[in-house]
Amino acid sequence: MKWHNALKDYKSYLRIERGLSQNTLQNYSLDIQKLIHWCEEHSVAKSPLTISEKEIQQFIYHIGKTMNPRSQSRIISGLRGFFNYLVFEEYRKANPLELIESPKIGRKLPDTLSTQEIDQLIAAIDLGSPQGERNRAMLETLYACGLRVSELIHLKISDLFFEEGVIKVTGKGDKERFVPIGKNTIKYITIYRNEIRVHQKPKPTAIDTLFLNRRGNGLTRAMVFTIVKNLAEKAGLKKSISPHTFRHSFATHLLENGADLRAIQQMLGHESITTTEIYTHVETSYLTQVMEKYHPRK
Template identity: 60%
Template sequence: MNWKQAISDYTNFLKIEKGLAKNSIESYSRDIKKLILFIDTLNTPISPINITSEIIEQFMYDISQKLNPRSKARLISGLRSFFDYLVFEDYRKDNPTDLIESPNTIRKLPDTLEKEEIDNLINVIDLSHPQGERNKTIIETIFSCGLRVSELINLQLSDLFFNEGYIRVLGKGNKYRFVPIHSTTIDRLNFYIDDIRPAITPKEKEEDIIFLNRRGSRLSRQMIFIILKELAIKTNLKKSIGPHTLRHSFATYLLKNGADLRVIQQLLGHESITTTEIYVHLDTSYLKEVVNLHHPRSAININDQ
């Protein structure tokens, strides 16, 4: 991935998923372009994938002479957000800005959805038309299997192994993995494939793609974001939501119900456990529950003695 492609993908993410205004998006882009201008002076091929924290430290030292502390903090925050996105999408295993000191920088953990919030999203879908049935199937599939949006839109009929209880997913680096799928999601997919999808004539080379638009083409990433945004508005959901929110919720629920982090790493298709830890944050109420349940000094365990 080169810088041009990275900026394009990131700004689309900010616009469609985060819903940022044009001026805010341009501000984020300027931060990255400042870094690129510095890299150009080094006369060394450096991409957003292989840039190191040392290079960014050099950049910050070079530019900090011209910035006040507040501007410096904002610049670091902008770069950190960009590299968080690359880690989030599995283009990188780490964020090279993590070791860069920044005054008054607070990092926001990704949102998760409660079960009731996911149910509400599904319940407001208009099932009187085929697109509604498709959209319900999409949400059920992402949340049931923890798919990336790119994995969902490229899912094919030949990837379904319902008798075995798995689907085959083409993830980052063109690597396949098998993900278990719940029987209720199998039923939902079977209904969509058998009763809804046949009314659409797939375009050439799209015959095997599961989720199609009305013109017979596979759905775009942007379309999935838009579908979820519109449903969130209907339910008055105040959280920032996108396909990654459902994926993150999938992983968080597994962890809270006792799944090992390494297992979740395999299900999500992460090469690095560090990436999984970014998706799967623990809320303080759950941490308190774990300590009270398992620590030898907890009231529960003392009473059992």
């Protein structure tokens, strides 16, 4: 079995059997392609069925020269899944990464914004331009509903259930969930739809897409990242901010104000409560700051 064929079969398995998104498939594919490229570069004439732990160790040593432990750990995890698939399909008898340990990494807490910083970002939007009303509605939706950027750009008009106070969100693996939406966010989306979007001519593939670019197509992930980055610079915020920062802030602020972790898990669309629990560490950090600031014996 050649590398190309094995990778193609694995991606089909992840898409059909595991229901993973295209972005996740792309990330897994890139990790495996790094190993394939290394084999070609170092004349390692091994197939996915014959490559051994020794060659895998050499590859990991190679990437360790230029990659941080977190990136190394992600690649090792991706390769382990790939070879587990080959064992599961009985192409191999054993996984060459079975005894290879991932580098130790500290748990990275997500960056968050304060409510004041979110207000600063939104205040930096130029509402005099048609894109301004769209951008305000987008950022308000990201923060108010805790969406992933991929969920935001694929949000449809038919997903809006304003009378019920919810929106339908299609998350990873095409799993759907209903997320509450506040009155202010409903107001900004309605302004955008009635005053801006109504004057655009959507492309046939984007007729039901909520947020459009100037040409009537849906937005890309890169465009939303650029919008957020430019607004952060304009607002004078020194933090490294991405659309995901709004999602982290959504969860953190809910937890700080006493929201139940299970409810936050459902709204974020996390499959496991363990993923949501990272925000308890953020909240502990916040509580420490409060104690140091206000306790008389600090």
